[in-house]
Amino acid sequence: MKAIRSYNLCLLGFGNVNRTLVRLLTDRKSDLLARGIEWRITGIASRRLGWIADPEGLDAAALSEPSSLSERFPSSHRMNGNVHEWLRAAKADALFEATSLNVDNGRPAVDHIRAALEHGAHAITANKGPIVHAYGELSELAEAKHKRFLFESTVMDGIPVFSMFRDNLPAIHVNGFRGILNSTTNVILGGMEKGLSFDAALAEARELGVAETDATHDLEGWDAAVKVAALVIVVMGVKIPLSAVRRQGIIHLTGEQVRAARSGGTPYKLVCRAKRIGNGVEATVAPEEVPLSDPLAWVAGTSSIVYFETDIFPGLCITEENPGLYATAYGMLADFVKAVETSPGT
Numbered sequence: 001m002k003a004i005r006s007y008n009l010c011l012l013g014f015g016n017v018n019r020t021l022v023r024l025l026t027d028r029k030s031d032l033l034a035r036g037i038e039w040r041i042t043g044i045a046s047r048r049l050g051w052i053a054d055p056e057g058l059d060a061a062a063l064s065e066p067s068s069l070s071e072r073f074p075s076s077h078r079m080n081g082n083v084h085e086w087l088r089a090a091k092a093d094a095l096f097e098a099t100s101l102n103v104d105n106g107r108p109a110v111d112h113i114r115a116a117l118e119h120g121a122h123a124i125t126a127n128k129g130p131i132v133h134a135y136g137e138l139s140e141l142a143e144a145k146h147k148r149f150l151f152e153s154t155v156m157d158g159i160p161v162f163s164m165f166r167d168n169l170p171a172i173h174v175n176g177f178r179g180i181l182n183s184t185t186n187v188i189l190g191g192m193e194k195g196l197s198f199d200a201a202l203a204e205a206r207e208l209g210v211a212e213t214d215a216t217h218d219l220e221g222w223d224a225a226v227k228v229a230a231l232v233i234v235v236m237g238v239k240i241p242l243s244a245v246r247r248q249g250i251i252h253l254t255g256e257q258v259r260a261a262r263s264g265g266t267p268y269k270l271v272c273r274a275k276r277i278g279n280g281v282e283a284t285v286a287p288e289e290v291p292l293s294d295p296l297a298w299v300a301g302t303s304s305i306v307y308f309e310t311d312i313f314p315g316l317c318i319t320e321e322n323p324g325l326y327a328t329a330y331g332m333l334a335d336f337v338k339a340v341e342t343s344p345g346t
Contacts, residue, residue, distance in 0.1 A: 002036030007340060008055065008091050010043035010121070012083070012112055013098035016209075017126050017153070018044075020329040021096060022063045028333065037340060043090030051079045053089040083112050087119040094339065096332055097125040103222050103242065106133030113149060117141045122339040124332050126153040128223075131230040132242055146344045150335035155181065155227045156304050157323045158331030163338070164318075165235050172310050174236045176275035179306030180299045181227045184211045184218035185250050185270040189287075190300055192258040193267065198251075210302055220249035221270065224285040228272045235308070236274065238281045248286040261289050267297050272306075295319075 009025075011018040025032075025039060032039065040057035052058070054077045079089055087095070095116035099109050106129030113123040113130050117138065130138060131151055142149035155161050165172065180186060187210050191201030202219075205211035217223045225245040232240045250270055261268050266289035274283040290297040299305045301322050308316040320327070 002034075004033065004036050004038050005340070006038040006040065007093040007336075008042040008057075009039050009094050009096065009336075010045070010053075010087060010090050010092040010116075011041065011096045011098070012045050013100070014044050014046040014049060015098065016325050017098040017328050017332070018096055019063070020325040021098075021332050022060060024326060024329045024333055026060060032337070035337065035341070037337065043086055043092060045083075045086055051081060051086040051089075052077050053079060053086055055089070055091040083115045084119065087115060087121060092116065092119060092121040094122040094124060094336055096336075097123065097127055097130075098332075099127060101127055101129050101217065101223070101226065103129065103217065103226060106130050110134045110138070113138055114141065117145050117147055117149065120145060120147065122148045122150070122336070122343065124148075124335045124339065125151050126328060126332060127151075128154045128226045128230050131233060132226055135230075135233050136239065148335075148339035148343055150339060151230075152335050153328045153331030155230055156306065156318065156320050157327035158329070158334060159318060159320050159327075160334070161231070161306070161318060162234055169310075172312055174276075175309045175311065176273070176281075177231060177235075177306055177308045178271060178273045178296070179304065180269055180296055181272050181304055181306065182218055182221075182224040182270055183302040183304065184215055185221075185224070186299065186303070187211070187301060188219075189250065189253075189258055189268055189270070192253070192255045193262045195255070195259070197255055198253075208302075218249075219251050221247040221285045222249075224270060224272050225283075228274055228283050228285060231306075232274050232281050232283055236276065236281060238276070238279075240281055240283060245283040245285060247284075250287050253287060264289075265292050266290060267292075269296055269299070271296065 043053040045051045097112050109127040110130045116123040138149045187205040188201040191204050225247045229242050268287050269290050271288040303321045305319045
């Protein structure tokens with residue numbers, strides 16, 4: 001029998017991803033126990049809820065009813081202050097950071113993760129900003145504190161893209177990649193191919209829960225560009241500023257163009273590319289007409305795909321078919337397991 005260790009978990013940002021994570025942690029409780037892992041949620045925080053902490057553990061059942069959370073916890077669990085004080089009050093062992101992306105500087109997520117590591121907690125995020133804007137700094141801090149900074153849910157949800165290279169493909173050289181990494185634009189282009197206007201296709205994407213109310217980051221290619229930069233920085237080992245990723249979104253495409261391209265056998269896709277050039281990397285995000293002979297042409301709906309070109313494997317492909325929120329939450333759960341099983345003293 002494995003010795004059981006209990007971990008205090010803090011959730012920062014309590015939208016769809018972290019709420020789904022709570023359900024998944026509960027569903028997989030016996031699986032985690034089999035690995036010697038017990039957990040309790042000792043802190044949640046969001047703009048709406050404020051800072052809530054109880055080192056003895058919050059009621060997980062109450063967390064499944066987000067509409068009434070503000071009435072569920074007594075004033076003794078609510079605190080004024082900041083992320084540092086909240087982490088201390090909750091006696092956090094791991095932080096799950098799932099706040100909104102800031103493409104300009106990655107804050108406040110960068111500050112949240114730094115605070116968690118300085119406190120002595122593992123930092124797990126679904127936010128791409130900290131990778132693009134502070135990967136080196138946060139990785140060095142995590143190493144110095146003997147903790148883990150992990151982020152598998154940031155690209156292709158919970159598919160192990162980053163850990164595949166980090167843990168299973170040592171000493172391999174990635175020369176480039178190409179793929180489709182943004183679900184919203186994929187859904188919109190598919191809707192336009194079926195005859196919808198751009199606005200109607202965007203509305204359909206919102207109804208599916210794929211597109212945000214403000215879908216600017218998706219439509220203008222920012223979300224895809226941040227994912228490209230994250231892959232270049234971590235997988236290719238090249239520090240690239242977001243401004244160096246040449247970016248073009250899909251907002252200039254008309255329904256007539258999209259339908260004509262599909263009829264001609266070269267449907268439009270928002271294609272992400274990166275290629276090693278000398279000591280640097282050339283990276284782009286742009287709509288392209290893709291021939292039907294290319295597997296990228298057949299990626300539809302919320303599915304995604306990425307082809308890596310390496311010195312050993314000329315074409316290493318990862319595909320993901322129509323993932324949901326559980327896929328993103330699973331990436332965070334898997335990171336948590338990896339963190340507590342592979343870090344010294346945990």
